[in-house]
Amino acid sequence: MALDRLKQAVTHVTGIGQPPHPFDPLSETEIEKAVAVIRKEYPNVFFNAVTLWEPRKAEMMAWIKDPEHTPRPHRIADVVCIGAGSKVFDGTVDLDEGKLLDWVQTEGVQPLITMEDLQIVETVVRKDPKVIEQCGIVGIPPEDMHKVYCDPWTIGYDERFGTGIRLQQALMYYRPHVDDSQYSYPLDFCPIYNSDTQEIIHIDVPKVRRQVNKAPPNNYHAQAIEAEGGFRKDLKPIHITQPEGVSFTMDGRYISWQNWKLHIGFNYREGMVLSNITFNDKGNVRDTFWRLSLAEMVVPYGNPEHPHQRKHAFDLGEYGGGYMTNSLSLGCDCKGAIHYMDAAFVNRAGSPITIKNAICIHEEDAGILFKHTDFRDDSCTVTRARKLVISHVFTAANYEYCVYWIFHQDGTIQLEIKLTGILNTYAMNPGEDLHGWGTEVYPGVNAHNHQHLFCLRIDPNIDGPNNSVFMVDAMRGDGEVGSKENPYGNAFYAKKTKLETPEQAKTDYNGATSRTWEMCNEGKINPYSKKPVSYKLVSREVPELLPKPGSLVWNRAGFARHAVHVTNYDDTQIHPAGRHVPQTSGTPSQGIPQWIAANPSANLVDTDVVLWHTFGITHFPSPEDFPVMPAEPMTLLLRPRNFFTRNPCLDVPPSYCSVPSGVRQGGALVDGISRLAFGGGEKKDGGKGCC
């Protein structure tokens, strides 16, 4: 019975149609094909990425509009390879024609670090005599080198080493036992690793030395909890079942649910990519967004001492949110009836590999959708909400990022991100003054202040690609109290500032005015409100980038200088900190600042634009975040405003509905449990609802 339920509850698809949809990620077969084409001409390169070169927007829009009479966009692979001597090659392969379209050696860049790049460093570090020497200095004898671990980040940028050599910095840890959490035992020195030669080329050693922590392990695995008294026994099960299955349908990687339809893509860099998102408005299929993705992020740490300025991971651009994605499990990551999608990548050797269950799709009950009771007679309508959740979880060394795209019946799209996992930590001496740059979260463990700043790429398509963006502030009306225009001083309104050029569109958050940004189609006016149809970005977790203007992070993470940037659409502008992020110096700043500088006064009005939104949190650690952090959620909304002529979910069956005339309506709509709650299946009080 339980097994049956499981079988029913889990469905699984490769998510590739036959033939693949132009938006589909490359299949394993396609990856193999791309590799074969390249191998024929360049047999000695390693593969960094083989991913979908997305069809150009104009071509794709034309094909979607009239697939019968428009050439189907070719399947093209976007390839990054690495040759001897840290040489980087960028290429494209036409898979339909089986031919190499482009192949260039790109100078002065380093592509991202793959999981394979990460894995090898620990082995090298453990054998390096200078590392062994440093370990000895902090109290780890040579025979314990197998207990030494490292999280091998990209170097970020270090002015001493520049961009020419592919480098990683090894954040060092120690584990008394293989199962102990290493983040309680950070080491104080930092080896620099050359990925090309696979050797340690330098070690950054602090002036003040710190011995390896002597505190007992601080673990959260089951054995440790059991040794401390065991698990709590007072949680009763909650079962979530969907005996008739899910309410969505899949056509390849297109999902249809509650008037929404969209394509779910995935790549090694951004993870989930949602494309061609439409809403069926009473038979009229309306465009909302052409493409939504988390396009970049940066995690600057706030300790000014060398070499901590290098700790500012671009987790997507330097490692890849797709590459780091978890294989998800029913009952662990998601509950209910789950639909999974796999993700296929290339490995260093050029073979396709697949992460099973990379994307989880499921529905959840979402509480009250709407409700109103008439106080005169208690007549009442109450309708429950459902939401669709499309999620993936990725592990960036110590941290976990859980990304949830949530679709609501009222036309709202929500992005929720939960942060969990483990704080990045650094060694400290007993009683050491941390100067406010970090917190002692456990004896001998300093967790540095940091920010998690995400860059959301929003390509609006509000009833078509020609859109404009307005900044909206809640403002007091003109005129002082007692004036003719504002006699009682209560006037207020939404001040809308049109963002006409990329330079002017660099805008910051203002909490006091509840600032939002509206993406409008000025060519489509709501017949009731006479305002342009729009979607509004409502985002409230919008800290400033705290590293100063001119600092390394500020230079490298140009996207994070403002809450919002707006640019003209360009097929090649996907990555807000640049295509290849590791070891960029930030001078000049890649990505958004570069694009804007190229034409700061370009027209953004009534044209195809992209809105880049940076949001996130500033985290001052505390002991309750350790040894593993309870999930901290943050969220933002894309809400339809003046888009519909009416609440678009009035036709969701209510749980209960009675009207003043005393006729109980919609009896058949009320679900079993609700009907029972209202009195054994029959409503006996003629509409005097107890709702």
Next chain:
Amino acid sequence: MALDRLKQAVTHVTGIGQPPHPFDPLSETEIEKAVAVIRKEYPNVFFNAVTLWEPRKAEMMAWIKDPEHTPRPHRIADVVCIGAGSKVFDGTVDLDEGKLLDWVQTEGVQPLITMEDLQIVETVVRKDPKVIEQCGIVGIPPEDMHKVYCDPWTIGYDERFGTGIRLQQALMYYRPHVDDSQYSYPLDFCPIYNSDTQEIIHIDVPKVRRQVNKAPPNNYHAQAIEAEGGFRKDLKPIHITQPEGVSFTMDGRYISWQNWKLHIGFNYREGMVLSNITFNDKGNVRDTFWRLSLAEMVVPYGNPEHPHQRKHAFDLGEYGGGYMTNSLSLGCDCKGAIHYMDAAFVNRAGSPITIKNAICIHEEDAGILFKHTDFRDDSCTVTRARKLVISHVFTAANYEYCVYWIFHQDGTIQLEIKLTGILNTYAMNPGEDLHGWGTEVYPGVNAHNHQHLFCLRIDPNIDGPNNSVFMVDAMRGDGEVGSKENPYGNAFYAKKTKLETPEQAKTDYNGATSRTWEMCNEGKINPYSKKPVSYKLVSREVPELLPKPGSLVWNRAGFARHAVHVTNYDDTQIHPAGRHVPQTSGTPSQGIPQWIAANPSANLVDTDVVLWHTFGITHFPSPEDFPVMPAEPMTLLLRPRNFFTRNPCLDVPPSYCSVPSGVRQGGALVDGISRLAFGGGEKKDGGKGCC
């Protein structure tokens, strides 16, 4: 079977122990007793409120500490009565002794409007010749007066009529059919009603007249939806079941759940009141908050034209969040295994009345509680979260407010409020310029801009009553890029400003610095971080009060002038806009401004303080909010910081746990579905988790 499940799923208590706990709301019997005591001496008064006069804090803390040797606080009723000529009496009755303790006639105030006060106005309005005349002017013939409705708000304040007479303003509507939503048919004039004489004393008539709307009805009841094509049929059921029941236990109105314990009170004014909230920290029962409640709110509307300046409802102080509470239903308002509590009030005649199922208590699955995967070997721990939700829903004429107090396993307390119901609307002529003060949400319907500003009363008890409050801002470190102290410009820290006096503690929100406020016990230092134990208020929906300084709303709603006020604890200071709110002029401003002005430089450091937090949203309506608004959520958190020495929920059984040594741990902890997902109950891959 379904009925069995229902029986199992719903439990219900009166929530009054024997004898009642000193925090318990008055029972029906106690209300009767209080009324009898008063009736004996004052037989001709009407009852406005009979509620618990809460035990004084010092007395109550002493009794809780040592109930065996401390006198039990008496049960005392707090009574408001109204006599002929709008005379107001405030009194207290000792129920243990059956005697009247206090009885004073209070001059110049008006107590709140009850549901009974509301009901009568419509009848009077329909018969008033001047109202009938006005209806004729806007196109409603005398024979249709039964189709005329009103929402009879308090008058708020009108300088022409002052405070002496008890007044209401009748917001007028029309219904073509009794089941039609009246908010599509607002009328343009506003009668003023004298509650004492039960007559219309004045009608405010606008200069520009507007005929009653001719648009067809805009309804959301089942019959209307069926007539338009019916309900969507593609939603499959989601069942949420708890076959072993809930994970909490009740002792009277004390609830214990996942280390939390607290008392759930309820009164006519604030609705839910949570008292004596403790967290069992590994056997050490620690105080967190003495009392939490939504204490007041105001909804200012932004149209400056007379008489719309009067539209700024104090829904708690002028009507009562408890009085307006809904009777909740399984499957409509909540799902799963539900525990309900009733609420007892007095009616005008002095009889006790009970709203069944006023409070809903239930648990929900809450996604990932924490997760970490080691990228080296995919060893992984993932644990799912549970939350406890204590909720009530109240209807304030057109709007619904759904209030959810949510307790998390990690020590976080969350307040979530969902707004639904119907926009307040006003008449407009075709093509009328609304000057940006409102939106035409349906032909002929003007929904004015407004704010919903809530005042949360937080009485912290962070390891005891002596607390201090700090304002915390994320700030850049000193020193420019290249300076000795900040060479790379990446330094940032949490700047903590101690709020030492009530005057200094008037503080506003700052989104750019992610401002929070910490309630600390400076006498208790976290042994790891060396910082005071604290709870942090994290609130991001904090607009400014938009009515200007000196305006009517600014004067009356003093609490809303700043995001945070801090005052010294005073047993009598519960209501931030005053005990009796209707018809206050705001000069002087009642409640918080008055209390602070009495001693602006009082010491707030390391003493018993109360933090008042005003938060909410500014709402610029749009057509998708009409004819009934999809629920709009807002939320805030009280998060433990430096309170625990460790993540306090590590002992929640994980869904899955594997460790690098390859030993799969906690096998018995994994629930059935997860075990199946991991391979038929046995983990076969030696800890290489697919988690």
